[in-house]
Amino acid sequence: MIARRIRLIAVLAITLVFLLAWVFPIVWSVLNSLKTDSDVLAYPPKLFFTPTLEPYRDVLFGSASILPNLISSFIISIGTTVITMLMAVPAAYALARLRFRGKKFAGFYVLATQMLPPVGIIIPYFLILRNIGWIDTYQGIILIYLSFSLPFAIWLLVSYFEDIPFEMEEAAYLDGASRMKTLWRIIIPQVRGGIAVTVVFVFLNAWNEFLFAVVLSGNTVRPVTVAMFNFISVEQTLWAKLAAVSVLAMLPVVILGIVAQKNIVKGLTVGAVKGGGRR
């Protein structure tokens, strides 16, 4: 009886340490983002203090406002999501439901494209986009984001399309509906949930991307993940503001992650049954 109790306490202690370790860096950033400059630098670190929204006011509406970068991030992520979905939904339907020669190869090709290291994509793209003047433009970044968002979205959607019973399509054809009409009116409504999940993950991946953004961004287009490093410099780091910016950069993806909670394992392991994966 006592041995069991000791075991239970040990298990609780170990798991609590894990929970704390995962939560702490995030919570600590949130706390620091609510401190005045003197509170942030206090030693020993302050867990209790009078919160202030000053850092947020500064980074949003101050002289070096992060607002344009947040807008940049939203434009890039939404643009990537819309274009990806317009291309991925039809492609995934064809791969999941239609019969044609070379289907296996097509599916393999989509997976194999993910083997290519991102640094191998950005080197040639940097040269090309520089030649046509697309560095520091939305179209440049969104185009190259398709290289990872498309394979991901296609494979995630295929798994949802495969779950629909074939009888639904057959019934529609027998009624004389065209293929396009069947896809649009019968099939798409069936995978609404899957499409919503895919949208969440494509947005999330686009928001979080860093390598392509670092190379291709400039003064016009600079997402928040890149811009936040302006708050660190050799002479002086603006701790509270830095914390506020990182919280702003985390907020959208944390909300989306919790919304998509039930599907997160599926979203993270998509295509993995056959291989692939991302950063």
Added chain:
Amino acid sequence: MPGHAAAIPQGDLGRVLAQRERRFAAALLAPAFLALLATTTFPLLFLIGTSTFRMDLAMPFADGFVGLENYRTLLADDRFWSSLLVSLIYTGATVVLQVALGLALALLVMDMKRGQGWFRIIAILPVVLSPAVVGMIWRTFMLAPEFGIVDYLAINAGLGSKNWLGDPTLAMVSVVVIHTWQWTPFAFMVLLASLASLPEDIYEAARLDRASAWQRFRRITLPLLRPAIVMVVIMRTMVALTAFAAIFTVTGGGPGTATEILNLYAYRKSFTELSIGYGSALAVALLVVTILISGVLFALRRAK
């Protein structure tokens, strides 16, 4: 057109329908595949092309075709071999830690009646964050000397303030810990889901046979979990090999080249030192390494 189709003999109808299906499939696939060709296959060919050129953005006058020269340089380049070694250490350490910790935690949490929901929610947090944000938070609020919490704890534990990102060994440990911190929840979530789907009756039988907890784990859980573990290993290996933001934002590959994985070396060569041609050769080498390692892992998965 169904009335019209009825007049066609049975075999022809089948062929006509199959042909229509093919055309429809081609139309649906075309946009996505053209985009994939343009954003992945075309850059790959272009990359292989530039890797056979001398191309220095700082000295464009010396540019020109050099054949396999870049690859010969690469084989004799100590920094290349050391970055490859750093890649293998980083990948090996992070993947082993993620799987071991994720599995241990999944086993502990599995039988928990209350509180499992907390784990499921909290495990999501690190995983959905941008590695760039994670790197930034760790570099500053966690590891900055005399400011970060880790340093504060080290001082209080009597270890004294350490230069977590300035010392070569500590910097490597730090980037490994950061990557492990962010992605252990992934292994945890996947393995917890597979544990939950294991059949209950085998464990009943084992209990009746008085198998110990360790025996049950060794003989039942581990073999049944093997496919999920291998899948996690494959996915995490591919990601660790091309990790960028998680190191770039924390140490930038430094101090010196202590945390410079091959991926980062290819980036620094191309975009910091502006040697695009040699950088391309490094990127091709990274692709070859990725293919070799994934080939080994897939062979392991098929075995037994």
